[in-house]
Amino acid sequence: MIHDVAIAGAGPVGLFLACELRLAGVSVLVLEQAADPHAPLKRLPFGMRGLSVPTLEALHRRGLLNDVAAAQGPAAPHWAHQARRPGGHFAGMPFHLDQVDASAWPYRLPGPADTSMAVELESLESMLAARAVAMGADIRRGVGVEGVEQSNDAVSIRTTDGHVHARWLVGCDGGRSTVRKACGFEFSGTEPEFTGYSIDAELAEPDMLRLGRHYTPTGMYTYARPGTIAMVDFDGGIFHRTQPITLEHVQRVLRRIAGTHVTLTALRLATTWTDRAYQATTYRRGRVLLAGDAAHVHSPLGGQGLNLGIGDAMNLGWKLAATLRGDAPDDLLDTYESERMPIAAQVLDWSRAQVALMRPSPSSRALEAIIRDLIDTTDGATYIAGRVWGVRLRHDLGEGHPLVGCSVPDFALSDGTRPGERLRTGKGLLLDFGDNASLRQLAGRWEDRLAYVASGAADTLGLSALLVRPDGLVAWATQDRPDPNEASQVALRWFGEPMPAHAPALAS
């Protein structure tokens, strides 16, 4: 049997992609090397993952947001006892909501969720796995990918369990991706400066560590009771994955960084990571593609890797499905790389900038003081919020209205629905605020790929019509009387040729 798509890796990105492909009717086999989907590092406190607005929108557009929100739990917000509510942070420096100027994003409307949400990785993965299986994806656990060979029309995958065949393979197998290495993808970037530690420990005298985040002359640590510690040791990343993480080693590093003679009586859980920032120089080689950490790695500080990976999957799924169906425009699949690679490059730089602020040097402390001042201004807080929340994210889809390449605003439509709900079928959307016969006719020509919605909205933001891709990005928007020929050209670019039964001419 040959599958349409094989996915290596049942992490959040592989699973989300499996759902996207099944939504479009494509057969999917997911190969996951770990036999057991559960792991202590996926659970709280280390399994906590912050989701940004584009991820929350993607979950909403696929009907998953409520389940994720319900899995959050009733934890008290960490800002509850603070005078000003923080909206997030940059290298540990908070920005405050009272300084964020939302008018900087004139085409945003209040969305389906807040600007961020925290979720446990294990809950997110089990939700996505259950959804993928319910939709008909085949997930094989305990089966690792070991080698890949491709021909013009298929990929042969050597696994720990034999061989499987697929028309396409997507490597979602994490930062040390076997698929990436087996297929000769180039991976380049900057080497690590530090080893980061996430630790759950018992302390003899817990008060010897100060609560919160602290830059010291030898590194950085954060401490939360009873024994959750994260610390950064600027050792050039040499400890990471080269030696066992023992209590004695962790205590030695912690004493040096915290500058106190703290004693650990037990080490319950510990893991290390680095600030290595690398990115694949291409996301596709023949019939093999990369997504998520397999395509880009960076420090987890600032928490953007998962968000980046879900964005990859949302961008890739419908394009790969259209390519398999045979109705995709010739270059559609290539736009996955041209749209997503620059976004990942920005995130890598964002993480590098935070590392520069954390170095234990007088120049970094001086820089930190300046950034702190800037974050405490309206412009500074708004800039950082735009990046951290992901609300100023714009993909390069070419010229046009400022909304082109941005996420469709969550219009409150007259029938009580919102675009996010209308996108759940996986089709694109032609939103017509004026009920124009020519647009209705146009959508009819692509009705297998495009849903037509003629409606008013509580606030149309001055727009008269929009064409939205299945991933929720605006492909075309106008404030004038809609020109159906212009809309038709854009539809051709993203949705390919219309259904054959339809005449090419359009009434204006």
Ligand SMILES: Cc1cc2nc3c(=O)[nH]c(=O)nc-3n(C[C@H](O)[C@H](O)[C@H](O)COP(=O)(O)OP(=O)(O)OC[C@H]3O[C@@H](n4cnc5c(N)ncnc54)[C@H](O)[C@@H]3O)c2cc1C
């Ligand atoms: C401490 C920490 C905190 C973080 N916090 C955040 C945060 O707040 N927000 C955020 O956005 N990101 C965060 N991240 C990053 C985020 O966890 C990752 O970017 C995300 O998990 C990547 O998802 P993925 O599916 O691409 O890869 P992974 O989660 O690494 O999944 C890859 C899967 O592939 C499997 N696999 C590997 N090799 C093979 C093979 N050869 N064959 C088959 N299967 C294979 C693995 O077993 C795994 O299940 C954090 C990371 C860390 C370490």
